[in-house]
Amino acid sequence: MTQRPIPPATVARLPSYRRVLMDAADAGQRTIASGVIAEAVGVHPDQVRKDLSHLATRGTRGVGYDVRALIAETSSILGLDEERTVVLVGVGNLGRALAAYEGFAPQGFRLVAVLDVDEAVIGSEVGGLRVAHLDTLPQVARREQVDMGVVAVPGSAAQSVVDTMVAAGLRTVLNFAPVHVRVPDDVAVRRVDLSTELQMLSFLRSRMRRDG
Amino acid sequence: MTQRPIPPATVARLPSYRRVLMDAADAGQRTIASGVIAEAVGVHPDQVRKDLSHLATRGTRGVGYDVRALIAETSSILGLDEERTVVLVGVGNLGRALAAYEGFAPQGFRLVAVLDVDEAVIGSEVGGLRVAHLDTLPQVARREQVDMGVVAVPGSAAQSVVDTMVAAGLRTVLNFAPVHVRVPDDVAVRRVDLSTELQMLSFLRSRMRRDG
DNA sequence: TTCTGTGAACAGATTCACAGCA
DNA sequence: TGCTGTGAATCTGTTCACAGAA
Numbered sequence: 001m002t003q004r005p006i007p008p009a010t011v012a013r014l015p016s017y018r019r020v021l022m023d024a025a026d027a028g029q030r031t032i033a034s035g036v037i038a039e040a041v042g043v044h045p046d047q048v049r050k051d052l053s054h055l056a057t058r059g060t061r062g063v064g065y066d067v068r069a070l071i072a073e074t075s076s077i078l079g080l081d082e083e084r085t086v087v088l089v090g091v092g093n094l095g096r097a098l099a100a101y102e103g104f105a106p107q108g109f110r111l112v113a114v115l116d117v118d119e120a121v122i123g124s125e126v127g128g129l130r131v132a133h134l135d136t137l138p139q140v141a142r143r144e145q146v147d148m149g150v151v152a153v154p155g156s157a158a159q160s161v162v163d164t165m166v167a168a169g170l171r172t173v174l175n176f177a178p179v180h181v182r183v184p185d186d187v188a189v190r191r192v193d194l195s196t197e198l199q200m201l202s203f204l205r206s207r208m209r210r211d212g
Numbered sequence: 213m214t215q216r217p218i219p220p221a222t223v224a225r226l227p228s229y230r231r232v233l234m235d236a237a238d239a240g241q242r243t244i245a246s247g248v249i250a251e252a253v254g255v256h257p258d259q260v261r262k263d264l265s266h267l268a269t270r271g272t273r274g275v276g277y278d279v280r281a282l283i284a285e286t287s288s289i290l291g292l293d294e295e296r297t298v299v300l301v302g303v304g305n306l307g308r309a310l311a312a313y314e315g316f317a318p319q320g321f322r323l324v325a326v327l328d329v330d331e332a333v334i335g336s337e338v339g340g341l342r343v344a345h346l347d348t349l350p351q352v353a354r355r356e357q358v359d360m361g362v363v364a365v366p367g368s369a370a371q372s373v374v375d376t377m378v379a380a381g382l383r384t385v386l387n388f389a390p391v392h393v394r395v396p397d398d399v400a401v402r403r404v405d406l407s408t409e410l411q412m413l414s415f416l417r418s419r420m421r422r423d424g
Numbered sequence: 425t426t427c428t429g430t431g432a433a434c435a436g437a438t439t440c441a442c443a444g445c446a
Numbered sequence: 447t448g449c450t451g452t453g454a455a456t457c458t459g460t461t462c463a464c465a466g467a468a
Contacts (some may be wrong), residue, residue, distance in 0.1 A: 009437055015411040033449065042392040045449090046439060053451060061450045062446045078411045079418035086410075089303040092271060097309030099320075103390065147417055148410070170412040171420060178231060178315065180254040188416040190409050194386075195315045196227040198298075198360070198403050199290045202321075203223050203385040203402040206291035207357055208383060221459060245427065258461060265429060273467045274426045356433090 004078065010051040016041045017048070018074040025067050033064035080108045085144050087170070089161050090152035091116045091124075091131055094176055098152055099127025112144045113137075134164060141168040148172045155179040162189070218289065221391045222263040228253045229260070230286040237279050297356050299382070301373050302364035303328040303336075303343055306388055310364055311339025324356045325349075326328035329369075346376060353380040360384045367391040374401070 011200045020040045024032050034048040039046070052065065057073050059065040075081050085108050086100055101115055114126050115134045122131050132140070140146065149165040151173060152156055158177035165173060166187055175181060178196070183189055232252045236244050246264070250257040264277065269285050271277040277406055287293050298321050300311055311326055326338050327346045334343050344352070352358065362376040363370055363385060370389035377385060385401045387393060390408070395401055 007437075011415050012408070014415075015405075015408040016392070018411075022337070035449080040392065042394070044439070047437095049450065050438080050452080059450050060446070062448045063330075063426075064449070077415065079414040080411065084410075084414055084417070092314040093309040097305040097407060098345070100305040101406060103389070107407055107411060109410055148413055151243075172417045174409055174413060180252065182254070186420065188413060190413055192314060192404060192406070192409055193227075194310070194404070195319055196224070197386055197404055198296075198316075198321055199227040199292065199319060200223060200387060201231075201360055201400060201402055202291040202296055203226075203289065205296070205384045206289075208398065208400070219459075247427080256461070258460095261428065262430080263461080271428050273428045275468070276427070 005160075006195065010054055013043070013047075013051055014078055017043060017051070018071065018078070021071045021074070025071060029067055031060070031064040032067050032070075034059070036064075082108070084109050084147045085112045086110065086148045086150060087113045087115065087137065087140060087144075087146050087165075088127075088147070088150045088152060089115045089134060089137075089165070090157075090176075091118070091121045091126055091154045092152060092154075092170050095152035096126055098150060098176075099129070101127075106190055107199045109148075112146060113140045115140075134161070137164055141170060146170055148174065151175045151177055151181075218266045222266055223289075224288050225253065225255070225259075225263055228292070229263070230283065233279055233286070237283060241279055243272070243276040244279050244282075246271070248276070267388060277310060283286075294320070296321050296359045297324045298322065298354075298360045299325045299327065299349065299358050299363060299377075300339075300362045300364060301327045301346060301349075301377070302369075302388075302415045303333045303338055304364060305365075307364035308338055310362060310388075311341070313339075321360075324358060325352045327352075329363055332374070346373070350377055350380045353382060358382060360386065363387045363393075364387055 017037055020037050035045040038045040038048045055073050057069045088095060088111060091114060099111065104111055111127060111129065114129045114131050115137060116131055117120060117134050122133055124131050137152065149170040151161055153161050155177045158175060158179050159181050162173055162181045162183060167185055171187050173187065175189055175191045178193045181189060229249055232249050233244065246260040247257040250260045267285050268275065271279045286324050299322060300307060303326060311323060316323055323339060323341065326341045326343050327349060328334060328343055334345055336343050359383040363373055365373050367389045370387060371393050372390050373396060374385055374393045378395055383399050385399065387401055387403045390405045393401060
C-alpha cells in the first residue's frame with residue numbers, strides 16, 4: 001500500500017469531508033456524489049474530486065463514491081483507526097473548556113492527564129480527571145504512551161511547557177498560546193489563536209466598508 | 213492613501229508581527245530588523261520583508277523598521293484603531309471560556325452581549341455579562357452597533373444562529389461549530405475547529421512513524 | 425558591512441476543460 | 447445523461463538572488 005504523498009491542503013479538508021460522510025452514513029446513504037460533499041463543505045466539486053483522487057478509493061461514474069469505503073480510508077489516513085492519547089497542560093478558563101470538550105472522544109482522542117503548576121488547582125477535578133503537577137509529565141507520558149500535547153497556558157509559559165513535552169517524548173503539540181514556539185524538526189506544532197482570528201475578521205470588516 | 217490590496221497570506225501573519233512589535237516597544241526598542249521579527253514568528257526574513265513591502269512604512273537599510281510606525285500601520289490595517297463590538301452566542305463550556313477570555317479587550321474587542329436559547333442559563337452571569345435570550349439579538353445589534361458574532365453552539369444549531377446574526381446585520385462571524393455555514397457574499401465567516409486541528413496532528417503523527 | 429526592497433525563479437494549490445465510463 | 451478522473455492553464459504564495467542605501 002505504498003502511496004504518493006497527499007498534499008497538505010487536501011489533508012486539511014479531509015476532516016470536513018469525513019464529517020459529511022459520517023452524516024451521510026447515519027442517514028443511510030451508501031453512495032455520495034462529489035457535488036453533494038462540496039455543497040456541504042463549501043468548496044467546488046472539482047476540488048473534492050481532485051482531493052479524493054489522491055486516495056485509493058475510486059468513485060463510480062454516474063453514481064458517486066462509496067460512503068463506507070471513504071470513511072474507512074480517510075480515518076486510516078488521519079490515523080483515527082488507532083486511539084490517540086492526549087495530555088492537556090494549563091487549567092485556566094480555556095483549559096477547563098478543552099478538558100470538557102465533547103469532541104475528543106468521538107474521534108478517538110482520549111484525554112489521559114490534565115496538568116498545571118499552580119498548587120491552587122492541583123488535585124481538583126477537571127474533565128473527569130484529577131489535575132496533577134506538570135513535573136509528572138515524564139512518568140505519565142511513559143506510562144500512557146502519550147501521543148499529543150495540548151498547551152493552554154499563557155504565552156509567557158508556552159515555550160517552557162513545550163520544551164517539557166518534547167523532553168517527555170511527545171511529538172505533536174496543539175498550541176493555544178499566542179506565541180510561536182521552537183521545537184526540533186521531528187516535532188509537529190499547530191497553533192490555534194483566537195486573537196489572530198478576530199483580527200483577521202476585523203481586517204475583512206474594515207475592507208468591506210471601503211468596498212461597499 | 214489608496215493602496216493596492218494586501219495578500220490574504222500576508223494579512224494572516226500581521227497579527228503575529230504586531231505582537232512581536234508590541235513586545236519590542238515594551239522593551240524600549242525603537243527599531244527592529246526583519247530577521248528579528250522572523251526569528252520570533254518562525255518564518256524566513258525574506259517573507260517578513262516581502263510582507264512589509266505591502267505596507268506604506270519603509271525600513272531603513274542597515275538599521276531596520278521603525279517599531280512605532282509599524283505598530284500604528286498594522287493596527288490600522290487590521291482595523292484595531294476603532295473598537296469592535298462582539299456578541300457571543302452559546303453558553304456551553306466553550307462559550308464560557310470565550311466569554312472569560314482575556315485576549316478580547318487588549319486588542320480592542322469589546323464583548324457586549326452573551327446569548328443563548330436555554331432558559332436554564334439565561335439570566336446567569338458569564339464573563340461579567342448577564343446571559344440574554346437569542347431573540348434579543350436584533351435589539352442588541354442595533355443598540356450597540358455590533359460588528360462581530362462568535363458562534364459557540366453545537367453544529368446542529370450553528371446555521372440557524374448564523375442566519376439570525378446575518379438578519380440582525382452582523383457582517384463578520386467567528387464559528388467554533390464543526391460545520392460549514394452558508395452566508396451571503398457580503399458576510400465573512402472564519403471557522404475554528406478543534407477537532408480538525410487534532411485530526412491534522414494525528415495525520416502528521418502517523419506519517420512520522422512511517423518516515424522515521 | 426548590514427539590512428532593505430524587489431524582480432525572477434520556483435513550488436503549490438485551484439480552477440478549467442474535457443475525455444470516458446456506468 | 448450524470449458524474450468521475452485528470453492533464454493543462456491559471457493563480458497565489460514562497461524562496462532566491464542581488465542591487466542599493468545608510
